[in-house]
Amino acid sequence: MRYADVAKAERIRIYDVARVAGVSVATASKALNDTGRMTDATRQRVKQTAAALGFRPNAMARALTQQRSFTIGLLTNDTYGRFTLPVMAGINEALVDHGVSVFLCGIEDDAALAALHVDAMLDKQVDGIIATGKRIDRRLPVDLSGLQVPVVYAFTEGPDDAVTLVSDDEQGARQATEWLLGRGRRRLAHVTGPQSFASVTARARAFSAVAGADAAIVYGPWSEAWGHEAVAQFWSSDATRPDAIFCGNDQIARGVVDALRERGVAVPEDVSVVGFDNWEIVAAATRPPLTTVDMNLKELGREAGRLILELAEGKPVEPGVRKLPCKLVVRQSCGGDALAPRNKGEALQEV
Structure with a gap:
């Protein structure tokens, strides 16, 4: 029987699939459900026949069975x-x-x-x-x-x-911090969210373990405004200004990048910035595009x-x-090695 002849039927049934494939109904059912013993060729032939006929199992019957x-x-x-x-x-x-x-x-x-x-x-x-x-x-x-x-x-x-x-928040934070150190940055700071979040404490702990106990960590809201405020704190302080800022999320990182640009500080030439989340709508729209940790x-x-x-x-x-x-998605906000061009001039590399 030809596919076209069977396909004219109002509803394709498993009996039709079995007939066209040249097998019993029981064999057709086992092949489609990946059960039973048969050759790979037979199982594949039944599945190809079902696809060609447009067969869709009856959900209720399948559930009952x-x-x-x-x-x-x-x-x-x-x-x-x-x-x-x-x-x-x-x-x-x-x-x-x-x-x-x-x-x-x-x-x-x-x-x-x-x-x-x-x-x-x-x-x-x-x-x-x-x-x-x-x-x-x-x-x-x-x-x-x-x-x-x-x-x-x-x-x-x-x-x-x-x-x-x-x-794995600690692994992601550790990878980001090691990447910044690998780009030659030595004065690292971490701008992150509220300490009441387990993810915040885990990322801060990993950052300190890699960057050193003296590396600055500041806590605040999950917002761009907090990124602006944190940069204002660093740049108004008598302490040495950071040359790399690892942020607890991409919203904070975008605020940090904007605040640095407003002060005439070039990213990434003067300061590298890395976020966390890889929220595409934020990371890709940041200028320069944001290097960030993807939580997978x-x-x-x-x-x-x-x-x-x-x-x-x-x-x-x-x-x-x-x-x-997690994995580090490298764009243009942290500097370092030249990366292959992507859409609209964006560079991206997964580490």
């Missing part, structure tokens, strides 16, 4: 999406090839709303829940322990016996998706906190 809903709940209090969106992109990439969809619920910091959404997820019989947020040292306002479905925590605090994924949130999301699938399939996953490495 495998006793799974093929949906994962994603719960977040990061309603702005700064951290959740890249995490979700990674989760989707990990799940899409397995036919699993993501059910996203924003809860802000409302405990009642969070409980409502968790109930909705359970009513939809999700195969698991991924909890994510806007900082690694705060839990979402809902207790997810004791649920009948597995839970993975990504970029938010989880219980001690849970599977939790975070970016998309990769963190991929790993969360992979782990929730393993848990949903009943596979053992060791609990505990897993730290994923």
